[in-house]
Amino acid sequence: MRLQLSWCLLSRVFVLLALLALPAPGWAAPLVLGVDVLFQKRMDLLANKRIGLLTNASAVDGDLVATLDRFLGDKRLRITQLYAPEHGLGGALPNGASGPSGIDVATLLPLEGLFGKRTSPSPESLARIDVLVFDMQDVGSRTYTYATTLGKVMTAAAAAKVHVIVLDRPNPQGGTRFEGPLRTARYKSLIGWGPLPVTHGMTLGELARFYNGELKLGCQLTVVDMEGWRRDMQWEDTGLYWIPSSPGIPHSLNAHFYVATGMVGGSGANVNEGGGHSMPFELIGAPYLHPKVLAAALTAEQLPGVRFRPMTFRPHKGQFTGRIVHGVQLILVDRKAFWPLRTAIAILTTLQRLYPEEFRVVGEARFGRVWGNDEVLAAVRAGKPWREIEASWQAPLAKFAEQRKKYLVYP
Numbered sequence: 001m002r003l004q005l006s007w008c009l010l011s012r013v014f015v016l017l018a019l020l021a022l023p024a025p026g027w028a029a030p031l032v033l034g035v036d037v038l039f040q041k042r043m044d045l046l047a048n049k050r051i052g053l054l055t056n057a058s059a060v061d062g063d064l065v066a067t068l069d070r071f072l073g074d075k076r077l078r079i080t081q082l083y084a085p086e087h088g089l090g091g092a093l094p095n096g097a098s099g100p101s102g103i104d105v106a107t108l109l110p111l112e113g114l115f116g117k118r119t120s121p122s123p124e125s126l127a128r129i130d131v132l133v134f135d136m137q138d139v140g141s142r143t144y145t146y147a148t149t150l151g152k153v154m155t156a157a158a159a160a161k162v163h164v165i166v167l168d169r170p171n172p173q174g175g176t177r178f179e180g181p182l183r184t185a186r187y188k189s190l191i192g193w194g195p196l197p198v199t200h201g202m203t204l205g206e207l208a209r210f211y212n213g214e215l216k217l218g219c220q221l222t223v224v225d226m227e228g229w230r231r232d233m234q235w236e237d238t239g240l241y242w243i244p245s246s247p248g249i250p251h252s253l254n255a256h257f258y259v260a261t262g263m264v265g266g267s268g269a270n271v272n273e274g275g276g277h278s279m280p281f282e283l284i285g286a287p288y289l290h291p292k293v294l295a296a297a298l299t300a301e302q303l304p305g306v307r308f309r310p311m312t313f314r315p316h317k318g319q320f321t322g323r324i325v326h327g328v329q330l331i332l333v334d335r336k337a338f339w340p341l342r343t344a345i346a347i348l349t350t351l352q353r354l355y356p357e358e359f360r361v362v363g364e365a366r367f368g369r370v371w372g373n374d375e376v377l378a379a380v381r382a383g384k385p386w387r388e389i390e391a392s393w394q395a396p397l398a399k400f401a402e403q404r405k406k407y408l409v410y411p
Contacts, residue, residue, distance in 0.1 A: 030227075030228055030239075031062075031170075031226060031227070031228040031229055031233075031238050031239065031240065032062065032226060032227040032228055033061060033062055033167070033168075033169060033226055033240075034135070034166070034167035034168035034169060034205065034223075034224040034225060034226055035059065035061050035067050035070065035135055035167045035224075036061050036062050037167075037224050037225070037226065037227060038165075038167055038224045039061075039070065039074075042224055043076065045131070045165055045222060045224075046076075046077055046131065046133075046165075047076075049078065049129075049130040049131045049163075050078055050080040050081075050128060050129045050130045050131070051071070051077060051078060051079050051080060051081075051129060051130070051131055051132075051133060052079075052080065052081035052082070052083060052121070052125065052126070052128070052129035052131070052132040052133065052162075053067070053068065053071055053079055053081070053082055053083065053132075053133050053135075054082075054083035054084075054085065054114070054132060054133065054134045054135070054136070054149070054153060055067050055068050055082075055083075055089070055133075055134075055135045055136060056084060056085055056087065056088065056089055056090070056091045056136055057089070057090050057091035057092075057243065057244070058091055058136055058137035058243050058244065058245040058246075059135040059136050059137060059167075059169075059243075060243055062240075064241060064243075067135045067167070068082075068089070071133075072107060079107075079109060080109070080110070080128045080129055081109065081110050081111075081112070081125050081128045081129050082104055082107065082109050082110065082111040082112070083111070083112050083113075083114055083121060083125070083132075083153075084098045084099055084111060084112070084113045084114065084115075085098060085114055085115060085136060085145065085146055085149045086098050086114075086115035086145045086146070086149070086246070087115075087246045087247065088113065089104070089111070091244060091245070091246060091247070092247060093247075094247070095248075096115065096116060097113075097115065097116055098113030098114055098115035098116055099111075099113045100113060101113050101118065110125065110128065112125050114149055114152070114153070115145065115149070115190075119148075119149070119152055119190060120152045120153065120155065120156040121153060121156045121157070121160075123160060126156060126157065126160035126162050127160070129162060130162065130163065131162065131163040131164075131165055132153060132157050132162050132163070132164050132165070133165045133167065134150060134153060134164060134165065134166045134167065134204075134208075135166075135167040135169075136149075136169075136204070136245070137169050137243065137245045138169065138171065138203075138204050138245070139172055139173070139245055139249060139255045139258050140171040140172060140173040140199055140200065140201070140202075140255075141198060141199055141200075141258060141259050141262075142183065142191075142192055142193070142194060142196040142197070142198060142199075142200060142372075143191040143192065143198065143259075143262070143263070143266070143370060144245075144258070145190055145191060146204070146245075147193065147194065147196075147204065147207060148190050148191070148192075148193035148194075150166070150204055150207065150208055150211070151193045151194055151211050151215075151217075152193065154208065154211055154212065154217050154219040154221065155217055155219070157219055157220075158217050158218045158219040158220070161220070162220075163220045163221075163222065164208070164219055164220065164221050164222070165221075165222045165223075165224060166204060166205045166208045166221070166222070166223045166224070167205075167224050168203050168204065168205030168206075168223055168224060168225050168226050169203065169204065169205075169226070170203065170226070170229055170233060170235060170238050170240070171201065171202060171203050172234060172235035172242075172252055172255040172256070173199060173201070173234060173255070173256070173340070174201070174231060174232060174233060174234045175201050175202065175203065175206075175230075175231035175232070175233075175408070175410060176201060176231050176232055177199065177201055177339070178197050178199045178200050178201040178397065178400070178401075179197060179198055179199050179259075179339060179340070179341035179342065179390075179393070179397075180197040180198030180199060180341045180371070180372070180393055180397075181197065181198070181371060181372050181373050181375065181376060181392075181393050181396065182195060182196065182197050182372060182373075182396045182397075182400060183195055183196060183197075183372035183373075184372055184373045186368070186373075187368050187369050187372050187373065189369045191369055191370060192369055192370075192372055194207070194210070194211060194215075195214070195215075196400070197372075197393070197396075197397060197400060198259060198263065198341050198371070198372070199259060199340065199341060200404070201231075201404075202404065202407070202408070203226075203229075203410070205223035205224075205225060205226075205409070206223075206404075206407050206408055206409060206410075207407075208221055208223055209221070209223060209407040209409075210403075210404060210407040213406070213407060214403065223409075225409055225410075226410075229410050230410060230411055231408075231410050231411065234256075234335055234336070235252040235255065236252060236335065242255075247280075248275070248280040248281065249280070249281075250280070253282070253332060254280055254281045254282065256332055256335055256338065256340065257281040257282055257330055257332070257340070258281050258340070259340035259341055259344060260281070260306070260330060260338075260340040260341070260343040260344050260347075261273035261274060261281045261282070261283065261284055261330065261344070261347070262281055262344075263341065263344035263345075263348075263370060263371065264284060264344055264347050264348055264351075265284070265318075265319065266370055267361065267366060267367045267370040267371065268361045268362050268363040268364070268366035268367045268370070269348070269351070269359070269360070269361050269362075269367075270286060270319065270358075270359065270360055270361075270362060271284055271285070271286045271319065271327075271351065271359075272284070272285045272286060272315050272318060272319040272320050272325055272327075274313075274315075275315060275317065275318030275319065276315035276316045276317035276318040276321060277313055277314075277315050277316070279313075279329070282329055282330055283311060283313060283327060283328070283329055283330070284327040284328050284330070284347060285311070285312075285313055285315075285320070285325035285326055285327030285328075286319075286320065286325050286326070286327060286358075286359075287320060287323060287324070287325055287326070288355060288358035288359075289325070289326045289327045289351075289355070290326065291310030291311060291312060291326045291327060291328060292310045293354065294308070294310070294327060294328050294350070294351075294354065295308045295309055295310045295328045297350050297353075297354060298328060298346065298347065298350055301346050301350065301386070303339070303342060303343050303346055304334065304337040304338060304339060304342075305332065305333060305334040305335060305336070305337035305338030305339070306330055306331065306332060306333065306338055306343055307330075307331045307333050308328040308329070308330060308331070309328060309329050309331060310326075310327075310328060310329075311326075311327060311328055311329040312324060312325070312326050312327075313325060313327075330343070342386070342390055345376070345380075345386045345389050345390060346386040348380050348386075349380055349383075349384070349385060349386045349389070350386075352380050352381065352383065353383065361377060364377060375392070376389065379392075
């Protein structure tokens with residue numbers, strides 16, 4: 001009996017030692033966010049400065065403490081101005097809203113919303129600060145307005161001679177792939193501010209360097225880089241918890257699908273992309289679609305990393321509010337193999353081919369702003385296959401790849 005107990009105990013010890021010897025999941029070194037690097041090593045950047053903070057609820061440190069709370073709770077720091085992007089400080093407001101400007105009731109600090117009527121910091125607010133700190137979680141698409149807010153803030157700060165500090169965060173798509181046509185000058189807008197393809201494969205810190213160098217903004221810029229992030233890391237490789245970056249991106253899965261379906265439903269096409277549903281950006285639906293037919297057609301396209309299943313749903317807002325719509329659910333089976341914009345253009349061309357009478361784009365200007373040019377819509381309407389349309393982007397993308405090289409800082 002004693003021998004059995006001893007052997008049992010010894011076996012458990014062996015198991016424990018084996019588990020301890022296993023390599024930790026993910027990366028070789030812990031990922032440290034820009035905000036944590038700032039507080040650990042770079043507080044000299046803020047010493048004796050009047051600080052403006054542009055942030056929202058998506059910005060937390062490695063312990064899930066909000067950047068705003070860390071700044072307010074540190075007696076060494078003097079916050080004199082707050083700014084909010086689209087969706088507001090709390091990240092709860094609908095598309096196109098950042099909340100009213102005035103005095104923030106929670107902090108009693110001046111607050112400017114930078115989306116809606118005002119999209120750049122006012123000269124009055126910039127006169128109250130010496131440095132503007134930018135910290136938000138992006139999703140890696142030029143149509144996501146945080147990238148636009150970054151560019152407009154840098155432009156205004158350069159004119160006011162205010163130092164901009166960007167606290168860097170991961171691109172949830174990773175840093176190796178980028179897709180789509182470059183935004184043409186005609187379609188510069190709040191959903192396409194920089195001369196970028198639809199996805200750019202950069203962090204916001206790298207994008208800030210790109211803006212400053214390529215657009216000659218003349219901004220006094222400091223990027224507090226992350227430690228431990230690699231270009232091949234997607235969000236799920238970081239070990240970090242996803243905090244909703246906006247109401248439509250509650251999980252990292254929605255960030256992966258944002259481009260794949262948002263470039264369809266958000267372009268003015270008469271299709272719902274899951275807006276007003278508990279599965280935003282995971283769905284494609286419209287009253288005229290046939291779920292099994294569409295699922296079979298998209299499956300036949302052999303798009304990597306994604307599967308399609310027939311689905312019927314009822315949006316409670318957005319396109320077709322309150323109506324039963326039919327379509328497909330996208331299921332991510334291999335995020336490393338998934339190409340979101342390839343999926344988007346394949347959906348558009350498939351809809352055009354299957355439903356030439358019912359499928360339509362309401363507002364060509366909207367489509368142009370989203371996609372960045374007029375050629376994509378013309379090609380879809382002409383019935384060109386998605387592979388041919390995708391091929392037309394490759395020469396400009398090759399030039400962009402060379403252009404962005406000098407601004408990349410992560411291995």
